[in-house]
Amino acid sequence: MTTGGAEGDDEEQGNASTIPKPDLPPELMDIFKSLAENSNIVFKSQQIDDPEIPFEEKQGIAREAFEKNRENFLIRFGSHLNARQLSSFQDLAVKEPIKPDENLEEMCLLLEDFRRKLSTHSVCVKNRRYHAMQQLLEKGEYFSEHEMMQRAPDLYQELVGQYLTEAEKKARDSYDVRNTSFSGILMHTLEKKQRDELLEETQQEKEEQVEVSREQLSLADFEVPVACRKQWGGFEDDEPIACSTSRNAAARVSPNITKISTPVFYNPGERDLLRHEFLSLMKERFLGGEDKDFDYTAVDDNTLLDDLKQIEQDEEDAYFEDSDDEEELREQPAEDKEASSEDELDIYMRHLSNHHSLQH
Incomplete structure (x- = not known):
């Protein structure tokens, strides 16, 4: 009988443990x-x-x-x-x-x-x-053109790469084989091949998008205003029109305008602005934690990167601000103090009475 009772208790406990918890x-x-x-x-x-x-x-x-x-x-x-x-x-x-x-x-x-x-x-x-980021900028390597191009090849091609001459591309991709190992040369070659393949795919997609935009604009009988036909970075009235292959610029290209794809026609001022925009976007990516291969924990948890002077200044300002408030309170007439206290108490009690935990 005792054994049977124990088995019954075990069975009841087993059933209780299988009862689902409330949602x-x-x-x-x-x-x-x-x-x-x-x-x-x-x-x-x-x-x-x-x-x-x-x-x-x-x-x-x-x-x-x-x-x-x-x-x-x-x-x-x-x-x-x-x-x-x-x-x-x-x-x-x-x-x-x-x-x-x-x-x-x-x-x-x-x-x-x-x-x-x-x-x-x-x-x-x-x-x-x-x-x-300021330290990395001073060192120069992480925010060098080559390293940023490796991290964001499509964005680089959009804002910088497509405007380079062949001579500039050759200088960009040059590599000092005299001061490196065979494995370093091999790695450089593989990286360049992968990058070129990605840029080629990106360029083909853009050209297809440009063609689609041209067809849509042609069907809509769209006419580009004269003021918009000039290159936005140019200064000469007879300067050739440079049409970017980017997605944003493609939507503004008139089908009647002949596209000049030779980079030498692009104004140096325009190219500098686009290069500056590329660097700004790469800085934003870094600050936003979007660089996937970067160890942000080494930065986010590093107290040595704190601006100690700024922290000390903030604490000092907060101290004197509190001191000024206390001084004003001591100089305040007794009647005003009482009224102020009553006002703060009334506000506190009103919020407290409206708190959802006290509602029935």
């Missing part, structure tokens, strides 16, 4: 998923040789921690959430009913602190990337 809002499920994908989070203690915790188990640990205690969940995982996830957590989780060991006010303070740290970290990362 949670998709925003919270996305938070659990994001946490499980974060390799920097330690979900449970493990030995060095222990296998990696399965993805589903990590999600389960995060969800279990949330369902057990929302405040402890926020303390444990809040620093790994982004601004959108913090907002979702506040809207969906910081509300009644609460458990005896949970505190809504403390959760609100935690959320505010995490948001402030996110904002501060974002500013630090931007500043560090900017200073790293």
Whole structure:
């Protein structure tokens, strides 16, 4: 009888463990998923040789921690959430009913602190990337024409490559074989071949797009204004018209205009502006974290790239600003202080009474 009872209890426990958990809002499920994908989070203690915790188990640990205690969940995982996830957590989780060991006010303070740290970290990362870019510009190699062409060959061809003369292309692709190894020469040859193939495909696509644009403009009987037929970088009235093969320029080409593809006809001022635009776009890509082969963690987490003088100045300004506010408050008449306090209290109480957690 005892054995049968034990088996019955085991069977009931097994059935209970298979009961599906209630559905949670998709925003919270996305938070659990994001946490499980974060390799920097330690979900449970493990030995060095222990296998990696399965993805589903990590999600389960995060969800279990949330369902057990929302405040402890926020303390444990809040620093790994982004601004959108913090907002979702506040809207969906910081509300009644609460458990005896949970505190809504403390959760609100935690959320505010995490948001402030996110904002501060974002500013630090931007500043560090900017200073790293200045260092790379000074060294010259990373933002050299050859290296930028390797990172963005299609953009380079669009703004720079298609306007080069044959002599300029030859000088660009020249390689000093006397001061390098055989493997270096082989790598240079392979890179040039891959780049030339990609540029050729890009050029063919552009020519096809130009042809389509010409046909569309011909059907529409479009006429280019006289002012627009001049080269925008030119200064002479009788200067030949240069028609770019770029997608944007192709839509403006009149079918009656003869395309001059020889690069020597392009105005030097125009070419310099396009080259400057290419460099500006490559800088934006770097600052935006879009250079796939660059190790941004070596920059984003590098405190040596912080502008210490600027940080010290900001802290000093904040200190004197607080001091000025305190001085004004001390000099303020007692009646004004009381009125100001009452106004701030009224505002606080109004917002508090309208908070969604207190609505029935």
